[in-house]
Amino acid sequence: xxxxxxxxxxxxxxxxxxxxxxxxxxxxxxxxxxxxxxxxxxxxxxxxxxxxxxxxxxxxxxxxxxxxxxxxxxxxxxxxxxxxxxxxxxxxxxxxxxxxxxxxxxxxxxxxxxxxxxxxxxxxxxxxxxxxxxxxxxxxxxxxxxx
Ligand SMILES: [Zn+2]
Ligand SMILES: [Zn+2]
Numbered sequence: 001x002x003x004x005x006x007x008x009x010x011x012x013x014x015x016x017x018x019x020x021x022x023x024x025x026x027x028x029x030x031x032x033x034x035x036x037x038x039x040x041x042x043x044x045x046x047x048x049x050x051x052x053x054x055x056x057x058x059x060x061x062x063x064x065x066x067x068x069x070x071x072x073x074x075x076x077x078x079x080x081x082x083x084x085x086x087x088x089x090x091x092x093x094x095x096x097x098x099x100x101x102x103x104x105x106x107x108x109x110x111x112x113x114x115x116x117x118x119x120x121x122x123x124x125x126x127x128x129x130x131x132x133x134x135x136x137x138x139x140x141x142x143x144x145x146x147x
Contacts, residue, residue: 037102098139
């Protein structure tokens, strides 16, 4: 399944005139297989063994290229720890307080919140973001074992 997604993504890069370097390919492959919404640092750490010459800056550059052609979405958190999401369909996130893992879930888009916000504030609404917080199943299990 992710092989097809990877090929599609590679085709999209090529069609956008982006050169596919081995590093770029590896970053893309990692992103498509990662379910946790990694940070640039996570990606760097996962790939540095394979590409000793690669820097975090290279990873960032690649992510920027992917973002510009719409292959990934960047979730910013006010500091440098942006998370990257290659699921660009509409979905919401639930985030683990313990390990920071972000999991996708689907729920009908809350469009009425956008129109209400627009009406109440007079803003032109661009997008919205909803996040749910809690403890993931893995962390819950770990805390049970500890006690
Ligand atoms: Zn967790
Ligand atoms: Zn997501």
